[in-house]
Amino acid sequence: MSIIICQAPRFPIRRILRCATCKTRRRMLVVDNGWYGTSITCCHCGDTWQDGERALRSNKRGWRKEAAAKATTGWIEAGTYDPAAHQAWFEHQMGYET
Ligand SMILES: [Zn+2]
Numbered sequence: 001m002s003i004i005i006c007q008a009p010r011f012p013i014r015r016i017l018r019c020a021t022c023k024t025r026r027r028m029l030v031v032d033n034g035w036y037g038t039s040i041t042c043c044h045c046g047d048t049w050q051d052g053e054r055a056l057r058s059n060k061r062g063w064r065k066e067a068a069a070k071a072t073t074g075w076i077e078a079g080t081y082d083p084a085a086h087q088a089w090f091e092h093q094m095g096y097e098t
Contacts, residue, residue: 009034011089012078020054021047029071029078032086034093041071 011032019026019042027043039055041048046067048055057063 009093011086012074013081013086014075014078015040019045019047020049021045027072027075029074031074032090034090041067041074043068043072043075046071 011034013030013032015028015030016025017028017030017040018024019028022042022045026045029041029043031039031041033039037051039048039050046064047057048067058067060066
């Protein structure tokens with residue numbers, strides 16, 4: 001019998017980091033996207049950075065509140081960081097499982 005493990009192509013991670021927009025430490029949702037690098041979203045202002053560059057801001061009214069709420073939900077759902085699970089996920093994404 002074989003077991004098929006479905007893994008999401010994204011690995012969310014909780015972090016407390018300094019937000020360049022808020023100019024203070026904030027809860028930040030870090031999402032490892034495997035081949036596509038990492039994105040970081042501030043749970044307070046909703047700004048996102050990818051590969052060190054701030055992502056384009058939406059011109060939609062109320063986007064900050066929406067983006068911050070979405071990041072907060074992801075931050076809560078990410079739970080406690082498990083480095084072993086992250087490593088296993090990453091290796092699976094890269095296709096070099098042993
Ligand atoms: Zn911020």
